[in-house]
Structures are given as C-alpha cells and as structure tokens.
Amino acid sequence: MDRRGRELFEVGQNRTTRRGAQSAARHAPSHDLKPAPRKAAAFLGLRPSRARLLIGALAIGLALGAAEETLRKTGYVPDKERIARTLGFSIDQVTLVGHRFSYDRDVFDALDLGNVRTFGALDTAAVKARIERLPWIDTAEITRVYPGGLDIRVTERKPYALWSRTGSFYLIDKTGRVLGAVNRDALPDLPRFAGEGAASEAASLLDTIARYPEVASRLTEAERVSERRWRLKLDNATTLELPADDEVGALEELTRDAGLANLVSSGRTTLDFRGPGRVAIRPEPDANAPSGTPTETGS
Structure with a gap:
C-alpha cells in the first residue's frame, strides 16, 4: 500500500475509533464527579471556600489537641497563655469609664491583669462580680473591642446620708452600703444617722x-x-423618743395633738412616746440651769 493509502487507512481508523468512544460515552451510566468539599459545602449550607476553611480549622484543632495530649503524657504542660497571645487573643488595651470616686487601681486589681492577659483566661462573670463588690460601684459592663481591647463601663452609687459609729463618719448609699470614710463636716446637706444598725x-x-x-x-x-x-x-434642741414597734403611731399622735406640736415648735423639750398610752415630756434647760422634773401627759 502506498503512502497516501496508508494515511487514508489511518484517518478512517481514527474516525471509527472516535465514533465508538462517543457511542460508549452516551450509553455509559452517569457518575457524580463533584469533589468532596463541594458535597460537604452543600450539606452544611456553606460555600466551598468556607467549607474548606472550616475543615482546615477542625483539622488544625484536632492536631493541636493531639499534640497537647502527647506532650502532657510526656510530662510537658504547654503555656496556653503564651500560645493564646501568639494567636492574637491577648488583652492589649483596657478602657475604664464612668467612675468618679472609685480608684483606677482598684478596678484593675479586680480585673487581675497580672494573671489574666488573654481573653481565653478572662472569666467575665467573675470579673464583673469582683468590680461590683467595690464600695462605690453599682454596676459594671464589660465588652470586648476587637482585636485586643477591653471596654469597662461602670456606674457608681450615690451618697444618701452620713452615718456615724464609734467616733467615725461614713458616707452610705440608699441601701445602707458604706461608700467610704469622710470628715464629719463633709456634705452638710445630707441627712445624718448614728448608732449600730442605722445605716440599713x-x-x-x-x-x-x-x-x-x-x-x-x-x-x-x-x-x-x-x-x-x-x-x-x-x-x-427637741428630741423625740420613738417606740420600737410604732414609729408611725407616735408621729401621728404628734400631728393630731396641737399641744404636743407646740412643744415641738418651742424647742428644748424631750417627748418620750415609749410608754403605752402616755407621752413623757421633759424640758431641756440651758447647760447652766438645773435639770427639770419630767412631766407626763395622757394620750
């Protein structure tokens, strides 16, 4: 067979081969040729790229866990704080706002920054409780500001009265909580209380x-x-001795009885309402005058 004939034979053979391959492809059963990550992405409702990231993160986590367990069995305990800082979870900046009478150092001591340097080691509920135990602090709100910031906002209690006991003076709030020691002349417009149990x-x-x-x-x-x-x-210089169980009754009696009201207005008188059904009245003379004799009036 000459050269041209051989070429025609080869071309015809190629055509025949191609037709057979095409026919086989048409009759062959179909197969799902999608890669595994796409199946996983469809199952999880994620894009393929995100699915690959998730799978990669899980693989890294499992590898790190296995490595830590291996190191632990050999007697080596990894520095989790150092690892967390390396991975970008360190607390780099703390902002404190809302305080006027509280000291910064007291709040930072409650935060325990000497031992808590990463968000992984930060127990927000415990820190909040410690801050709110400080005398002036009413509430504390702790918020993470990405990437490495911590925002602490506090509200302080309001002084309500001045309380004296055993020669010392303290500011208290409305609940009776002691806010701090003060001079006896501090905040003269606040009500003043004395004695054990008075604050609450x-x-x-x-x-x-x-x-x-x-x-x-x-x-x-x-x-x-x-x-x-x-x-x-x-x-x-008028003093009212109220009974233990009926302060309101004594004050109501004082309001109803014009004579008692006049005694209160005149001053330098002690009215003792502790006796059942009567009021003891004792004038309070000047310091240089002799003590008066108590009198009583029926009620």
Missing part, C-alpha cells in the same frame, strides 16, 4: 418621716438605739 434602716425611716413635714424639716440626726428604735434630734 435609714432610707425606710426617711420615707416615713417625709409624711410629717414639721418633723422632717427640723431633723438634724436620727440615732438608732440598741438597734431597735429611733431617737430623733431636731434643730431646736
């Missing part, structure tokens, strides 16, 4: 007295006696 009962007493303006406007100090009852000292 101060707000309740002031709410009661507020209904009796003739007493409330003159009150200079309320003293808790034996942690059971109140002694009210007014600005005109």
Whole structure:
C-alpha cells in the first residue's frame, strides 16, 4: 500500500475509533464527579471556600489537641497563655469609664491583669462580680473591642446620708452600703444617722418621716438605739423618743395633738412616746440651769 493509502487507512481508523468512544460515552451510566468539599459545602449550607476553611480549622484543632495530649503524657504542660497571645487573643488595651470616686487601681486589681492577659483566661462573670463588690460601684459592663481591647463601663452609687459609729463618719448609699470614710463636716446637706444598725434602716425611716413635714424639716440626726428604735434630734434642741414597734403611731399622735406640736415648735423639750398610752415630756434647760422634773401627759 502506498503512502497516501496508508494515511487514508489511518484517518478512517481514527474516525471509527472516535465514533465508538462517543457511542460508549452516551450509553455509559452517569457518575457524580463533584469533589468532596463541594458535597460537604452543600450539606452544611456553606460555600466551598468556607467549607474548606472550616475543615482546615477542625483539622488544625484536632492536631493541636493531639499534640497537647502527647506532650502532657510526656510530662510537658504547654503555656496556653503564651500560645493564646501568639494567636492574637491577648488583652492589649483596657478602657475604664464612668467612675468618679472609685480608684483606677482598684478596678484593675479586680480585673487581675497580672494573671489574666488573654481573653481565653478572662472569666467575665467573675470579673464583673469582683468590680461590683467595690464600695462605690453599682454596676459594671464589660465588652470586648476587637482585636485586643477591653471596654469597662461602670456606674457608681450615690451618697444618701452620713452615718456615724464609734467616733467615725461614713458616707452610705440608699441601701445602707458604706461608700467610704469622710470628715464629719463633709456634705452638710445630707441627712445624718448614728448608732449600730442605722445605716440599713435609714432610707425606710426617711420615707416615713417625709409624711410629717414639721418633723422632717427640723431633723438634724436620727440615732438608732440598741438597734431597735429611733431617737430623733431636731434643730431646736427637741428630741423625740420613738417606740420600737410604732414609729408611725407616735408621729401621728404628734400631728393630731396641737399641744404636743407646740412643744415641738418651742424647742428644748424631750417627748418620750415609749410608754403605752402616755407621752413623757421633759424640758431641756440651758447647760447652766438645773435639770427639770419630767412631766407626763395622757394620750
């Protein structure tokens, strides 16, 4: 066979081969040729690229866990704090706002930055509780600011009254919480209380007295006696000894009885409401005058 004939034979053979291959492809069963990551992505509802990232992260996590377990069995404990800092989880900046009377150092001590240097080691609930135990702090809010910032916002308690006990003076809030020691002349416009147990009962007493303006406007100090009852000292040297279980009844009687009200207004008088059904009245003379004899009036 000459050269041209051989070429025609080879071309014809190629055509025949191609036709056979095409026919076989048409009749062959179909197969899903999608790569595994695409199946995983479809199953998880993720894009293929995100699925690959997720699979990679899981693989790294498993590898690190296996490596840590191996090191632990050999007696080596990895420095998790150092690893966390290396991976970008360190606390690099702390912002504190909202405080006026609290010291920065007290809040940072509660944060425990000496031992807590990464977000992995930060127990937010425990830190919040420690900060809110500080005297002036009412509430604390802790927020992470990416990448390495921590935002702490606090609200402080409000001074409500001045409380004296055993010769010392303290600011208290409305709940009776001690905010700090102060000079006795600090904040002269605040109500003043004295005696053990007075701080926790101060707000309740002031709410009661507020209904009796003739007493409330003159009150200079309320003293808790034996942690059971109140002694009210007014600005005109009048003292009201209230009973342990019926402060309201005594104040109501004072309001109804014009004679008792006049005695309160005149000043230098002690009115003792502790006796059942009667009021003991004792004038309070000047320091140079002899003590007066107590008198009683029925009620």
